[in-house]
Amino acid sequence: EAGVAQSPRYKIIEKRQSVAFWCNPISGHATLYWYQQILGQGPKLLIQFQNNGVVDDSQLPKDRFSAERLKGVDSTLKIQPAKLEDSAVYLCASSSRAGGLGTDTQYFGPGTRLTVL
Amino acid sequence: KNQVEQSPQSLIILEGKNCTLQCNYTVSPFSNLRWYKQDTGRGPVSLTIMTFSENTKSNGRYTATLDADTKQSSLHITASQLSDSASYICVVRHSGTGKLIFGQGTTLQVKP
Numbered sequence: 001e002a003g004v005a006q007s008p009r010y011k012i013i014e015k016r017q018s019v020a021f022w023c024n025p026i027s028g029h030a031t032l033y034w035y036q037q038i039l040g041q042g043p044k045l046l047i048q049f050q051n052n053g054v055v056d057d058s059q060l061p062k063d064r065f066s067a068e069r070l071k072g073v074d075s076t077l078k079i080q081p082a083k084l085e086d087s088a089v090y091l092c093a094s095s096s097r098a099g100g101l102g103t104d105t106q107y108f109g110p111g112t113r114l115t116v117l
Numbered sequence: 118k119n120q121v122e123q124s125p126q127s128l129i130i131l132e133g134k135n136c137t138l139q140c141n142y143t144v145s146p147f148s149n150l151r152w153y154k155q156d157t158g159r160g161p162v163s164l165t166i167m168t169f170s171e172n173t174k175s176n177g178r179y180t181a182t183l184d185a186d187t188k189q190s191s192l193h194i195t196a197s198q199l200s201d202s203a204s205y206i207c208v209v210r211h212s213g214t215g216k217l218i219f220g221q222g223t224t225l226q227v228k229p
Contacts, residue, residue, distance in 0.1 A: 004160070042121075042206050042219030043161070056216070091160050106217075108160025 002026065004109035006092050012115045018080040021112045025073070025094030031055075033106060034067055034077050035091040043091055049075065082116045089113050119144040121209050121220035129226045134197055138223045140190040140207030148212035152181050152192045155204040155222070164192070164205075197227045 005024040013019050025032050030051050035043035046065065048056040052072040060067070064083070069075040079086055093106040121142045130136050142150070149168045153161035165174040165181040167190070174181045178195045194201055207220040 040221065042208075042221050044219070045217065093160070105163050105166075108162070110159050113158075 004092055004094055004107055006090075006109035006112055008112055009110065010113050010115075012117065013082055014117050015084055016081040018078065019082055019114060020079075021077045021090050021092075021114075023075045023077070023092030023109060025075075025092070026107055029094035029096050029107075030072075031095045031104075032069055032075050033093040033095075034075070035093065037089045037091055037111070039088070046077070046090075079114075082114075084116050087114055087116045119209075119211055119218050121207055121218050123205075123207050123220040123223050125223060126221070127224040127226070129228060130197055132197060132199060132227055132229050136194050136197060136225065138192045138194075138205050138207075138225070140192070140220055142188050142190070142207070142209045142218070142220075144188075144209040144211050144218050146212035147185065147188075148210040148215070150181075150183055150190050150210075151208045152179070152190075153206040153208060155206060157203070161206055194225075197225075199227050199229060201225060202227045 004026055007022050011019055032049045034046040036046050037043040046060045047067045049069045052069050065079055067077045089111040091111045092109045095104040095106045124139045149166055151166045152164045154164050155161040164179050165176050167174050167183045169185050172183050180193045183190045204222040204224050206222045209218050
């Protein structure tokens with residue numbers, strides 16, 4: 001079974017520039033998550049999709065971050081304009097379903113390391 | 118406030134030795150607790166999951182314990198190997214909201 005795919009793996013941009021990250025979840029997984037992981041910290045949930053609908057985006061800085069999952073499969077996370085504090089690893093994860101017994105495993109992609117100069 | 122605290126922040130041990138990582142949480146109501154292993158440059162991978170009624174779960178050389186009364190968990194690694202060098206993240210699911218609360222992780226370095 002193929003894992004969660006993310007691209008690019010690394011990105012370096014200057015502040016105020018725009019950047020986009022792509023994620024393709026495990027086939028058949030209805031739920032997709034985007035996390036931000038700052039060095040030395042645990043991941044922080046940015047947004048959760050159930051199919052193509054948003055379940056939770058309470059921690060997404062909506063003035064600069066946006067995400068979409070138009071066909072309920074792959075997803076794109078965009079930052080416009082980027083700030084220095086956005087330097088982090090952006091992880092995408094997927095699970096077969098949200099909620100349920102709460103024991104569904106989230107499978108993570110390798111992440112995209114963003115450096116904002 | 119729902120929080121997950123891990124200790125130590127970092128740890129260095131010699132190959133073949135055992136070690137124990139700690140996780141304390143204040144998440145309530147509690148649904149389950151997972152330990153993830155995150156290799157450098159990779160995404161986290163689930164090691165174990167425990168619900169309220171479970172107090173021990175093993176996965177090879179990894180053994181997790183849970184004391185739901187004191188809200189503490191530990192991850193014990195036996196006969197460490199160089200490949201155990203990674204960050205270990207404790208994650209607790211809030212039963213009411215279903216949200217995951219992540220600890221900051223413990224970075225383990227195993228030296229030959």
